[in-house]
Amino acid sequence: xxxxxxxxxxxxxxxxxxxxxxxxxxxxxxxxxxxxxxxxxxxxxxxxxxxxxxxxxxxxxxxxxxxxxxxxxxxxxxxxxxxxxxxxxxx
Numbered sequence: 001x002x003x004x005x006x007x008x009x010x011x012x013x014x015x016x017x018x019x020x021x022x023x024x025x026x027x028x029x030x031x032x033x034x035x036x037x038x039x040x041x042x043x044x045x046x047x048x049x050x051x052x053x054x055x056x057x058x059x060x061x062x063x064x065x066x067x068x069x070x071x072x073x074x075x076x077x078x079x080x081x082x083x084x085x086x087x088x089x090x091x
Contacts, residue, residue, distance in 0.1 A: 011023065024066070024070070024071055027071055027074045027075075028070075028071060028074065030074070031071075031073065031074045031077075036074060036077045036078075037077070040077045040078045040079065041078070041079065042079075043057065043078075043079025044057075045057060046058060046081075048081070055081040055082050056081045057079065057080075057081035058081055059079070059080060059081050060080055060081055060082040060083065060084060061075050061080045061082070061083040061084065062084055063084040063085060063086030063087075064086055066083070066085060067086070069085040072085070
Protein backbone atom coordinates (compact mmCIF):
# COMPACT_ATOMS: atom_id res chain seq x y z
CA UNK A 1 0.00 0.00 0.00
CA UNK A 2 1.41 3.43 -0.94
CA UNK A 3 1.31 6.69 1.03
CA UNK A 4 -1.50 8.08 -1.08
CA UNK A 5 -3.76 5.12 -0.33
CA UNK A 6 -3.02 5.26 3.40
CA UNK A 7 -3.53 9.04 3.56
CA UNK A 8 -6.73 8.86 1.55
CA UNK A 9 -8.15 6.10 3.73
CA UNK A 10 -7.42 8.13 6.87
CA UNK A 11 -8.79 11.40 5.51
CA UNK A 12 -12.03 9.79 4.33
CA UNK A 13 -12.71 8.43 7.83
CA UNK A 14 -12.63 11.94 9.34
CA UNK A 15 -15.26 14.66 9.34
CA UNK A 16 -14.91 16.95 6.31
CA UNK A 17 -13.66 20.03 8.16
CA UNK A 18 -11.27 17.97 10.29
CA UNK A 19 -9.84 16.35 7.17
CA UNK A 20 -9.49 19.75 5.51
CA UNK A 21 -7.65 21.25 8.48
CA UNK A 22 -5.40 18.19 8.82
CA UNK A 23 -4.49 18.40 5.14
CA UNK A 24 -3.53 22.06 5.48
CA UNK A 25 -1.58 21.31 8.66
CA UNK A 26 0.34 18.53 6.89
CA UNK A 27 1.04 20.86 3.97
CA UNK A 28 2.40 23.49 6.39
CA UNK A 29 4.53 20.89 8.17
CA UNK A 30 5.96 19.74 4.85
CA UNK A 31 6.92 23.34 4.08
CA UNK A 32 8.51 23.94 7.49
CA UNK A 33 10.51 20.70 7.25
CA UNK A 34 11.69 21.52 3.73
CA UNK A 35 9.97 18.46 2.23
CA UNK A 36 7.81 20.17 -0.38
CA UNK A 37 10.73 20.57 -2.78
CA UNK A 38 10.87 16.76 -2.90
CA UNK A 39 7.11 16.17 -2.99
CA UNK A 40 5.91 18.92 -5.33
CA UNK A 41 6.00 18.01 -9.01
CA UNK A 42 7.91 20.07 -11.53
CA UNK A 43 5.29 21.85 -13.60
CA UNK A 44 6.02 22.93 -17.14
CA UNK A 45 5.05 26.49 -17.91
CA UNK A 46 2.09 27.10 -20.17
CA UNK A 47 1.68 30.89 -19.97
CA UNK A 48 -1.77 32.33 -20.62
CA UNK A 49 -3.17 35.85 -20.61
CA UNK A 50 -6.72 36.40 -19.42
CA UNK A 51 -8.30 39.85 -19.28
CA UNK A 52 -4.85 41.38 -19.64
CA UNK A 53 -3.39 39.43 -16.71
CA UNK A 54 -0.45 37.08 -17.36
CA UNK A 55 -0.44 33.71 -15.60
CA UNK A 56 2.37 31.13 -15.67
CA UNK A 57 -0.18 28.41 -16.47
CA UNK A 58 -3.99 28.00 -16.65
CA UNK A 59 -4.38 25.77 -13.56
CA UNK A 60 -5.41 27.58 -10.39
CA UNK A 61 -6.50 26.93 -6.83
CA UNK A 62 -10.12 27.89 -6.27
CA UNK A 63 -11.24 30.24 -3.53
CA UNK A 64 -12.26 28.60 -0.29
CA UNK A 65 -9.65 25.87 -0.03
CA UNK A 66 -7.17 28.08 1.83
CA UNK A 67 -9.86 30.07 3.60
CA UNK A 68 -7.51 32.40 5.50
CA UNK A 69 -4.70 32.58 2.93
CA UNK A 70 -2.25 30.91 5.32
CA UNK A 71 -0.71 28.45 2.83
CA UNK A 72 -0.15 30.54 -0.30
CA UNK A 73 3.58 29.75 -0.46
CA UNK A 74 2.93 26.02 -0.18
CA UNK A 75 0.38 26.00 -3.01
CA UNK A 76 2.70 28.08 -5.17
CA UNK A 77 5.32 25.33 -4.90
CA UNK A 78 2.82 22.87 -6.37
CA UNK A 79 2.80 24.91 -9.57
CA UNK A 80 -0.58 26.62 -9.52
CA UNK A 81 -0.77 29.44 -12.06
CA UNK A 82 -2.91 31.46 -9.68
CA UNK A 83 -4.39 31.11 -6.20
CA UNK A 84 -7.74 32.70 -5.48
CA UNK A 85 -8.03 33.34 -1.77
CA UNK A 86 -11.54 34.79 -1.66
CA UNK A 87 -12.45 36.57 1.55
CA UNK A 88 -9.93 36.92 4.35
CA UNK A 89 -11.59 37.08 7.75
CA UNK A 90 -10.12 38.73 10.86
CA UNK A 91 -10.53 35.54 12.98
